[in-house]
Amino acid sequence: MATKAMRRLREATVLKADKSRHEETTAWCNRDLVPLSPSRRTWGWFNFFGAQSLGALNIATWQTPNTFLTQGMSVGQAMAIIVVSRFIVSFFACVIAWCGLTWHVGFTVQNRFTWGLRGSYIPLLQRCLLNFIWTAIQCWNGGRLVEVCLTAIWPSFQRIPNTLPASVPTTTSQMAGFIVFWVVSFPFLFIRPERYKKPFFISSVGCGIAMLAMLIWSLSVAKGVGPVFYQGQDVPSTSRWSISWLMMAGLNQAIGQKAAGITNESDFSRYSSNHRAFVIGTVSVQWVVGVLVSLGGLVTTAACQIIYGEIWWNPPDLMMVMMDRGNGSSASRAGVFFLSFAFAFAILFQNVCGNAVAGGIDLAGLFPRYIDIRRGAILTFMTIWIIQPWQLINRAATFVTVLSSFSVFLAPLMGVMICDYFFIRRQKIKLSHLYNPEDSDYWFTNGFNWRVIPCWIAGWAPTIGGLIVSAGKIKSAPDALYQLYYTAFFTGLSISFVLFYTVNLVFPIKGPGEFDEYDDWATFTPKEAQKLGIMPHQDAEELAHIGFGASGYRRRAPQIQGVKELELGEAETEGMPTEPEKVKG
Known part of the structure; x- marks a missing residue:
């Protein structure tokens, strides 16, 4: 009886594949992991802009200058x-995204040709x-803004008696705002x-207008900006670090946040519809x-310094003051x-797409038979109640600092x-080998590329000590540990890059620069296939115009140029489509 119930449960949880669209669900593949067909690549430049x-357009960017000014830097510094950190982030965002733009696979699958099909679980677990x-x-931050909204509607909301026990480091009103934000976010x-x-x-438009309105209002009321905007360099003489090292640490921190x-x-x-x-x-x-939002936050805060006589960096706190000083x-x-x-609303969609959906994609890579993007996003959102963000935000300031410094591991x-993608494989990969371990070039040794793991560890090993002493505020630690940590992004990325390239020269991988001759997944339009040197799928022109959201295709045997059409069996000669070849896994 128990066995029968377990069998039914498993059948209910396994993702269903639409046979009419020839979808597949295997240990390595489901609808959300395959290379995206043209019909699903719908984002233009303005969609990426949004x-x-x-x-x-969020609170973190708005108050970024605060961190640096409190360390004694000038506004210009x-x-x-x-400006510099945002340029570096833009550059590396485009570099990392290039594989997805060209081959239409995500981070989840992209790591398989570098780490191995099983080894890719290591970066996926980090993500x-x-x-x-x-x-x-982010859900907790959104809840604080909902609390402000509710207080604006019902001023008595902020005065609700706190019924939570002393062991919970928050208030009833804050928890209510958090719950409302979580519930409203869930349907998306x-x-x-x-x-x-x-x-x-x-x-994005709504948040941009709100920020601009806040900036204009503060300047019009204050008739200028406060002293904080003209603050010059004021590094204490007792400071352990010169302004150069403080700026280097700030640069590393700003990049690490992204x-x-x-x-x-x-x-x-x-x-994306195109590169x-x-x-x-x-x-x-x-x-x-990003630069304009940070500048706008600084100007608004400086203007409000004149209006209220104090500096309020956090927008929810500033908005509460605006209501209090406006006498309600x-x-x-x-x-x-x-x-x-x-x-x-901006935090809601940034959180849903940038965090929950991204988490869904990564979970789909770990459990393709059972989890797609939607299920993974829901699971990610449900873990909020296990993590209890009110504990992290209100108590564990050190933990949040460590979390922002996770670039120590991500840069390598x-x-x-x-x-691997640009210099070892020269931007060429075999899509068919990413979903089938049998005879795959990306299986390496038992599913792991042994070359990558020591190179990745070597990238973060020199900087992890600085992260530990910084988080623990151990002032007696040697300067070198801190200095390595202040350059963690550049140090980690460079070490892992050079070592991985060297190791691959000494121990070459199989098939670098090779790619599939035929578009087996119906991924590319005829124009894309021609540019890549790939024989297009025979239904490519038709699939490029399939209705929104469709993902069906017919997998056919490749036709090598200059050779007669391959015999596809009796069903094909009678005008009937052949059954799609199943991906083994």
Whole structure:
């Protein structure tokens, strides 16, 4: 009886493949992991602009200068760090995304040709952990904005008695805002990434207008900016570090905050209709909008310094002050409501797409038979209650610092990814070998590429000591440990890149620079296939115009140019389509 129940449970949880579309569900493949067909690549440059804007039009970017000014840097030095770091982030985002733009596979599958089919679980597990934690933290930040919204509607909401026990480091009103944000966010998990275009547009435009309105209002009321905007360099004479090292540490920190998003850019670049769309949409936001938002946050805060006599870096706290100082008037409450609503809506979609959906894609790579993007996103969102972000935000400041410094591990990961794809394989991969371990060049040794693991470890080994002493605030540690940590992104990426290239020269891999002769997955349009030197799928022209969201194709045997058509069996000669060849796994 128990065995029968378990069998039924397994049958219910295994992902169903649409036979009419010749979809497959194996140990290495499901609908969300295969190379995307042209019908699913629907994002243009403005869609990427909207998606990337959600990573720039948020509270974290708005208050970024605060970190650097409190360390004694001048406004010019703080903004210089932001400009340079944003340029570096833009560059590496495009580099990492190039594989997805060309071959239309995501980070989950991209790592299989570098780490091996089984070895790819190592970077996937890192990404899953980060997605779980960042989803929880962003959900808590969104909940704080919902609390502001509810207070703007009902001023008495903030005065609700705290019924939570002393062991819970939050209040009833904050928890209520968090629950509302979580519930409102949940339905958006059922939307597939192909359909995110309109929500991206609405949320990014709404948040941009709110930030601009906040900036204009503060300047018009204050008639200028406060002393903080003219703050010069003020590094204490007792400081252990010179301004050069402080700026280097700030640069590493600013890049590290975006490192998690850079590593999985292929998960979203594969939805692009062309290369140019992704590059224009990404660079215009990461480098231009991100810089302007940080500057706008600094100017607004400086202006509010004149209005309220204090510095309020955190927008939710500033909005509460705006209502209090406005004596709870309907005008001040209405303004604060729309501001906080726009901020919250932007965080909602940034969290759903950038964290929950990304987590769903990574989980789909770990359990392809049972998890697709939707199920994975739901699971990622459910872990929020296990992680309990109110504990992390309100108590574990050190933990959040460590989390922001996770680039110590991600930079070496990017180093081996860039080296392998661009310099070892020369941007050529075999898509068919990514989904079938049998005779696959990417199986290596029992599914692991032994070359990559020591190179990745060598990248973070020199900097992990600095992370430990910085998080533990161990002042007696040698300067060298801190200095290596302050250059962790550049050091880790460079070491892993050089070592991996050297190891592959000494121990060459099988089939570098090779690719499939035939588009077996119906991935490319005829024009794309011609550019790559691949024989297009015989249904490529038809599939490029299939209705939105369809993913069906007929797998046929390749026809080598100059050779007669291969015999496909009696069913084919009678005009009937042959059964698709099943991917083994």
